[in-house]
Amino acid sequence: MNNVVEKRNAGEESAVGRFVENLKAAPHRFTETMFRSGRPHSDRTRSTFVFGNVFLHLHSVRTHRWSLRWSATWGLGIAAFSCFFVLVATGVLLMFYYKPYPDVAYLSIKDIHFVVPTGRFIRNIHRWSGNMMVVIVLLHMARVFYTAAYRPPREFNWVTGMGLLAVTLGLSFTGYLLPWDQLAYWAITIGANIAQSPREVTDALGMTQWFDVGGLQKLILLGSEEVGEEALIRFYLFHVMILPLALVALIAVHFWRIRKDGGLARPVDADTRLGPPSGEVYPVFTEAPQKTYSLAAIVKGRTAVVGRGPEQTIPSMPHLLFGEAAVFMLTIALSVILAIFLDAPLKEVANPAVPENPAKAPWYFLGLQELVSHSAFMGGIGIPMIVLIGLGLIPYLDRETEGTGIWFGGPGGRPLVVGSAIFGLAAVVAVEAFVIRFGWIRQWWPNTPQLVVTLVNPGTLLTFLYAVYSVWCLRKYDSTRAGALALFTCFVCGFVVLTVIGSYFRGPNWDFYWSPSQWPGH
Amino acid sequence: MTTDAKPTQTARSRLEPEAMPRRDFLGLAAWWSAAAALLFGFLGAMRLPKAAVLPSPSKKFKVTLPASVATGQPYVPAGRSVAIYKDGANVYAISTVCTHLGCIVKATDSGFDCPCHGSKFAKDGSVLKGPAPKGLPWVELKHLGGDIFLVDEGKAVAAGTTVIA
Ligand code: HEM
Ligand code: FES
DSSP, X not given: OHHHHHTOOGGGOOHHHHHHHHHHHHHHHHHHXXXXXXXSOSHHHHHHXXXXXXXXXXXXXXXXXXXXXXXXXXXXXXXXXXHHHHHHHHHHHHHTTOOOSXXXXXXXXXXXHHTSTTHHHHHHHHHHHHHHHHHHHHHHHHHHHHTTTTSTTOHHHHHHHHXXXXXXXXXXXXXXXXXXXXXXXXXXXXXXXXXTTHHHHHHHTTOTTTOOHHHHHHHHHHSSSSSSHHHHHHHHHIIIIIHHHHHHHHHHHHHHHHHHTTSSOOOTTHHHXXXXXXXXXXXXXXXXXXXXXXXXXXXXXXXXXXXXXXXXXXEHHHHHHHHHHHHHHHHHHHHHHHHHHOOOOOOSBOOTTSOOSSOOOOGGGHHHHHHHTTOHHIIIIIHHHHHHHHHHHHHHHOOOOTTTTSTTOSTTHHHHHHHHHHHXXXXXXXHHXXXXXXXXXXXXXXXXXXXXXXXXXXXXXXXXXXXXHHHHHHHHHTOHHHHHHHHHHHHHHHHHHHHHIIIIIBOGGGOBOSSGGGSOOO | OOTTTSXXXXXXXXXXXXXXXXXXXXXXXXXXXXXXXXXHHXXXXXXXXXXXXXXXXXXXXXXXXXXXXXXXXXXXOTTOOEEEEXXXXXXXXXXXXXXXXXXXXXXXXXXXXXXXXXXXXXTTSOEEESSOSSOOOEEEEEEEETTEEEEEEEEXXXXXXXXXX
């Protein structure tokens, strides 16, 4: 194509002629310069396309065939990232009109919803992709867990992922306050008081005067004793600055580590499981290389391949990038479709004197709210901390190798997961049904000390049952992985069932109702 | 001891390094002091978000108790979270902020109900049911003469404290 320019006949050159020629060639030259080494047509230029581009070079140039199967990841990590991308784009648009001041905030959201051109649509997209991101990040975590992809050398990336989960939840929690409607106000009041709930324990021990972590946490979060202008500006700052920046930094580490850890986890015998590559794949080395690489000295682990070409890998451009683009488009399509058909809710303006009844947090916190309705401290802080610490320790406690990269891999496998799911569901339904039917300690013996109520409540009982079951599995299969599979599955079931109960079966005064249609009118 | 077999002035070899070479010690000390300085700097900076003066509106307010309030009937001044009761000549005030997670409880004929997680309180504020860790506090009330009282929502008093109007 360069010939176009070179075909010029030197004889008929005039400055104007050259100028016109250059002008004509400018668009073409512009694209040439954009792809530093020409368009990606051959395997070679495809490689340079990936590593010569600042955004793409977090990918390795070639990707293992195992990682490209849909069932390896279901594209969930990229889907989470796509949601984040959509959220940043729509969030910036919302910032054009949003004003973080009590009551004014509510009016500005109302304006965005009813007056601003496309405002409602953009707001809806922002709301639904925020919800989707939470779901997708949780599913992604479950996928990584069930394929045992957290094993060495990927332990640290699992921990980074937990940071991402925390920041994702933080983003959605801080965003929930911004509309300043009744829903927002009371959900955040409850949330802030959960932060204060260590007082439940310090009070019971009579040491709050000297050591009041709870009070301090709430004070820092709200900048005041109740949710007001200080709290709103703080939540806004976290929502649009601090947490997104933290998320970007963590995502950079997360993606970088995937690449440095040798791509995605796969079974040792991935090559034999896959069979020979299809004919379209060019071999990289046509003969076995005769040299070992001094590079191996800086590559950790057993992954440095010597004497064998990366035959099972194919160029990331186009294979991986097309897959990623497909996931990206699907994610956007889903959030747009949701935004067309469902409007983001907006209740009456916040009224600090009258709580919503029932006052419910965003749905993914309703499982927690159900636990909190048994004990503020255990439900809001104690049990979540136990779960987070447990999750963080998984890769450091499970040092086995069987089943890496395989769904439900490891001793026990699929039957164990099914068994645990049954146990997990049965236990949570039984405990909740018992509490709903018969009440709990305080109703039977009103004078029970608070510390007992805090420590022995349906939430801690359930956690205890799950722990016992998983220790039983650990011993039965003589494997940490089996114990982890059991525990993780139980907690997933508990989370799902509690969330469903909190969302559908709890009505005014947090009483149990078979369906929202039976709620007394209010 | 084998000190005489090995003269002390022998040059140290790579195979027998010092336990902690001086250079390493100084290097580590430098890193740790840098880390400590940053940590203290961070903690100092965190004094800023911890507000010293709280912007919350004043919790003290004057209220005129309507004569129509009957014994045992709650009177909740608009925009405030206390319920004021008359019991003959005795007047007292109970906070309506749930001790569980801060929702505003509703005064009913039998006591107080919290809409958020179902705590129920007796007429004197003590917990009957639900997750609330302690009873609703009684708050300070001062009689200013006539039907006028000064309430301080922020100041708890012992349950059962009443003033004579
Ligand atoms: C904002 C949230 C997150 C984003 C954008 C994200 C993104 C990604 C992407 C794109 C991948 C590549 C493979 C795939 O698509 O599955 C990945 C892999 C991985 N993620 Fe995440 N992730 C997030 C949260 C998490 C969480 C919550 C965890 C677990 C606690 C986690 C742990 C991992 C691990 C260990 C891998 C490597 C898996 C393997 O080697 O097969 N990530 N992540
Ligand atoms: S806030 Fe009253 S029961 Fe939770």
